[in-house]
Amino acid sequence: MLDTAIESGSIREIEDTYIEDLNLLEDWFLQYEYLLELSRELPRIPAEERTDDLRVKGCQSAMWIKLSYEKGRVYITGDSEALIIRGILAVIISLLNGRTPEEILSYEPRFIKETNIAKEISTDRFDGLHSVVRDIQLYAGRQINGCEKPQGAGNPNSE
Template identity: 45%
Template structure:
């Protein structure tokens, strides 16, 4: 997924869905998700605190949000590789975006790929809570 101001969140999400769905085997898709975690910015141990924890997720999932140069910055980490991989997609779609873009985006890649059928309901809801946390943060920066 590219980091370009000219590519909207929706366009980047569509590219991910197309590329991910072209991988017919779940194990290859899983490897794709894990590959996305390789370049993720680090969440330091001192940042893995209750305030940064996404409640209700089956595995511990942390999100660290900041606002720099008018853009929202998103860093995530999880103890579970699959959760970290899916959260990496969310982070890559939202990181370095203007709050308005985030607030207007509709992420539905979970439902439009095989990811939804491969994860538990708790993990799915954890991802929705992650998206909600980022959107709420972006909304607060917009005000």
């Protein structure tokens, strides 16, 4: 179901699949269960690595992203204390992990808007998830501009 390695297909094709899967589950409880399943499949960031420089600012729940750049591609790991956010984060990571900076910069998030998720999560959580995408895109943009941070450097907000 979830492959946080490199998914084959375009970001849009993969996102369409997630949107279709969630929209087929008309009941919010079933959608929640789907996201919880995705959260269980997302590898954890060890507690000792969940530092403030990896923490995403502006999130209601603690959330961390770790970004690296290798051979022209951006690699992402992430974690959150809130299971529902971990599930949504798993989708974001599966869409963007292993992509080129150009692909990441061209991504316009649709997953939350085109499902019932936006109605079911708080505004703070919604904003926090958009912060994650923005942070990943800022990091990707820095790679294009040759402003690479050391591999494993995290949150763009920490600069």
